[in-house]
Amino acid sequence: MIKRLPKITFLFFLFAMLSCANTSKENKNNEEAQLQTKPETSEKIVLAAEKLEEYLPFLKDRNVAIVGNQTSVIPNQNGAYVHLVDTLLSRNIRIQKVFAPEHGFRGEADAGEKVSDGIDEKTNLPIISLYGKHKKPTSEDLEGIDVLVFDIQDVGARFYTYLSTLHYIMEAAAENSKKVLVLDRPNPNGNYVDGPVMEPENTSFVGLHPVPIVYGMSIGEYAQMINGEKWLENGLACDLEVIKLGNYDHEKSYHLPVKPSPNLPNDQSINLYPSLCFFEGTTVNAGRGTNKQFQVFGSPYLNQEKYAYSYTPQPMPGAAYPKHSGEKCYGMDLTTAPGLERIELKWLIHAYENTSDKTAFFNNFFPKLAGTNDLQQQIENGVSEEDIRKSWEPGLQRFKNIRKKYLLY
Numbered sequence: 249m250i251k252r253l254p255k256i257t258f259l260f261f262l263f264a265m266l267s268c269a270n271t272s273k274e275n276k277n278n279e280e281a282q283l284q285t286k287p288e289t290s291e292k293i294v295l296a297a298e299k300l301e302e303y304l305p306f307l308k309d310r311n312v313a314i315v316g317n318q319t320s321v322i323p324n325q326n327g328a329y330v331h332l333v334d335t336l337l338s339r340n341i342r343i344q345k346v347f348a349p350e351h352g353f354r355g356e357a358d359a360g361e362k363v364s365d366g367i368d369e370k371t372n373l374p375i376i377s378l379y380g381k382h383k384k385p386t387s388e389d390l391e392g393i394d395v396l397v398f399d400i401q402d403v404g405a406r407f408y409t410y411l412s413t414l415h416y417i418m419e420a421a422a423e424n425s426k427k428v429l430v431l432d433r434p435n436p437n438g439n440y441v442d443g444p445v446m447e448p449e450n451t452s453f454v455g456l457h458p459v460p461i462v463y464g465m466s467i468g469e470y471a472q473m474i475n476g477e478k479w480l481e482n483g484l485a486c487d488l489e490v491i492k493l494g495n496y497d498h499e500k501s502y503h504l505p506v507k508p509s510p511n512l513p514n515d516q517s518i519n520l521y522p523s524l525c526f527f528e529g530t531t532v533n534a535g536r537g538t539n540k541q542f543q544v545f546g547s548p549y550l551n552q553e554k555y556a557y558s559y560t561p562q563p564m565p566g567a568a569y570p571k572h573s574g575e576k577c578y579g580m581d582l583t584t585a586p587g588l589e590r591i592e593l594k595w596l597i598h599a600y601e602n603t604s605d606k607t608a609f610f611n612n613f614f615p616k617l618a619g620t621n622d623l624q625q626q627i628e629n630g631v632s633e634e635d636i637r638k639s640w641e642p643g644l645q646r647f648k649n650i651r652k653k654y655l656l657y
Contacts, residue, residue, distance in 0.1 A: 510566025
């Protein structure tokens with residue numbers, strides 16, 4: 249056995265060398281194949297606004313209005329973000345004016361704060377506010393405009409008012425024979441569909457359409473649904489073009505490079521927003537007036553023995569008059585909570601069960617946020633979260649059947 253060992257070792261060594269050579273050849277072939285297909289299989293999501301070659305032909309030699317805000321940006325070769333307005337002006341596109349949604353063109357206004365018309369200091373373009381009493385462009389606003397370009401980052405919750413701005417832009421365009429070009433952006437809560445469906449009696453600017461709170465669609469898909477389901481006034485449909493995202497599907501996570509509004513500062517707040525925004529219709533503060541907006545909640549009326557965490561809201565940019573300003577609030581810190589893939593009701597239910605102000609806990613804004621009167625009644629009557637969720641199922645299934653007709657990804 250000892251005498252034969254060198255021969256066996258030699259044969260093993262020879263076999264290993266041949267195997268390595270074959271493996272090296274296979275790896276080289278695989279690498280070449282990957283290099284050849286890399287542009288098509290890249291994992292990086294390509295924003296529609298980046299695909300200039302696809303939409304510049306719609307804008308060339310036309311008078312353009314931009315519907316945008318601080319999220320309307322495009323990454324350049326150095327990784328810095330450049331505003332869509334600046335990019336298009338550098339391409340000699342004739343931008344005539346900018347329409348700005350809630351929070352304004354630069355995204356600095358508080359929720360619900362009146363935003364006035366003005367002039368953008370950088371470009372000298374006129375800015376027309378689409379918030380307050382002037383939610384829909386007038387015929388005068390659209391005079392001389394050929395195309396409206398909508399490029400605003402949504403967060404995938406029905407009560408986020410940019411959807412309503414989209415609706416009124418499309419409606420005004422249909423009434424005045426203008427084209428709408430939507431530059432699609434990923435939905436950071438686009439991987440699930442959940443919540444009660446909006447009922448007609450509760451429609452408002454925080455919910456115009458019969459959709460659940462989390463609808464799992466990109467803004468471009470949603471625009472197609474508005475058109476296709478005849479939700480515009482008098483069943484109108486606008487001349488709509490959607491520029492699609494590249495390398496995107498609804499299961500992909502997306503980090504927003506720019507805050508979509510002052511009180512959604514990070515990914516955690518955006519993930520929790522569909523669940524914690526219910527507190528906006530109650531006596532509970534949802535983190536406004538802190539640096540943990542929509543990541544904490546609390547109230548002076550919550551039971552201190554049940555809630556060990558506390559904080560005191562203070563006036564700050566984006567929250568000039570926070571709920572319970574200067575008062576110690578008892579509640580929960582959810583900054584490290586696991587990511588959600590459904591709406592969580594447990595925090596709302598627990599807060600109601602452990603508040604000293606049950607009769608005043610809900611206000612008249614709550615049904616507008618929920619989209620239904622049932623949720624408040626269910627919580628007040630002690631219905632379990634499981635049974636509440638079951639009551640949503642028929643409406644969710646009907647919506648999902650509608651939704652699938654308009655999915656692009």
